[in-house]
Amino acid sequence: MNDVTVIGAGPAGCTAAVQCLRLGLDVRLLDTTGRAGGLIREARLIENYPGLSAIPGSEFAEKLCSHISVFGIKVLDYHADSIVRINDGFEIRSNQGVIASASVIVATGTVPADYSIPGNASSRLLRSILDVRKPVPSNMIVIGGGEAALDYAMSLSDAGSNVDILVRNSCLRACGRLKDEVETRSGIRILYNTEPVSIISSGSDLLVRYTSDGNNGEHLAGAVLAATGRKPKLPVMPDELKHGSGGVITSIPGLYIVGDALLGSLGQAAIAAGHGLQAAGFVRDFMNGLA
Numbered sequence: 001m002n003d004v005t006v007i008g009a010g011p012a013g014c015t016a017a018v019q020c021l022r023l024g025l026d027v028r029l030l031d032t033t034g035r036a037g038g039l040i041r042e043a044r045l046i047e048n049y050p051g052l053s054a055i056p057g058s059e060f061a062e063k064l065c066s067h068i069s070v071f072g073i074k075v076l077d078y079h080a081d082s083i084v085r086i087n088d089g090f091e092i093r094s095n096q097g098v099i100a101s102a103s104v105i106v107a108t109g110t111v112p113a114d115y116s117i118p119g120n121a122s123s124r125l126l127r128s129i130l131d132v133r134k135p136v137p138s139n140m141i142v143i144g145g146g147e148a149a150l151d152y153a154m155s156l157s158d159a160g161s162n163v164d165i166l167v168r169n170s171c172l173r174a175c176g177r178l179k180d181e182v183e184t185r186s187g188i189r190i191l192y193n194t195e196p197v198s199i200i201s202s203g204s205d206l207l208v209r210y211t212s213d214g215n216n217g218e219h220l221a222g223a224v225l226a227a228t229g230r231k232p233k234l235p236v237m238p239d240e241l242k243h244g245s246g247g248v249i250t251s252i253p254g255l256y257i258v259g260d261a262l263l264g265s266l267g268q269a270a271i272a273a274g275h276g277l278q279a280a281g282f283v284r285d286f287m288n289g290l291a
Contacts, residue, residue, distance in 0.1 A: 136161045
């Protein structure tokens with residue numbers, strides 16, 4: 001049994017693992033992909049991480065890989081199905097085996113919230129920009145009005161695609177610099193008060209029918225990407241688990257939740273890193289009998 005197991009190797013998990021090691025703890029780092037980075041790889045640009053100039057998410061992920069390797073931390077390819085309390089700690093279980101740990105930091109991030117469009121091509125509806133085929137189709141549809149939708153649209157535009165953003169409300173949820181960039185970007189069109197009605201295969205393309213301001217319309221696209229909300233991607237947890245919004249400490253001593261897994265949405269890398277640092281400190285106190 002090791003001191004602490006961190007589940008998830010995004011910014012929160014990598015930060016927690018490094019800090020736990022620095023604090024003298026025996027740490028194990030798990031991730032379903034077997035590598036560091038997490039969903040930060042999707043980001044077009046990270047512009048607000050202290051000390052870093054604007055950097056693509058893919059490059060940031062590689063920096064995470066390099067950072068943990070400096071400390072000799074390796075990511076174990078492991079999908080955690082459940083966490084179970086035992087007398088002297090926890091068992092992390094999956095069909096890959098059981099891992100015992102005195103404490104656990106859950107940094108598993110989020111998955112897309114349930115969303116579908118009627119039609120014979122709903123299975124072709126993409127939920128991650130990493131799933132868009134290369135080369136990027138010349139015409140794309142992005143569904144959603146938040147930061148993730150706009151970030152996807154800018155990335156697709158950078159790759160040479162003409163993008164239609166379908167927004168069901170009369171305004172964007174995103175604001176500030178990203179909103180301004182999208183609104184002034186040639187090749188990106190925003191359709192407000194627009195709701196997809198059906199998605200139908202048309203050869204290698206997709207035909208999306210929609211209503212917009214009470215009128216019917218349709219658009220042919222090489223791919224459709226939905227950014228319509230996310231939810232925490234958590235292993236099955238003990239029934240008695242309780243935790244407050246924004247707080248990494250749970251009702252179970254030795255068990256902590258950090259980053260997007262705690263917030264339930266795509267957050268900021270710096271916030272995730274802060275959560276990781278907090279959790280590492282709490283684990284140290286727990287292992288020393290101070291919590």
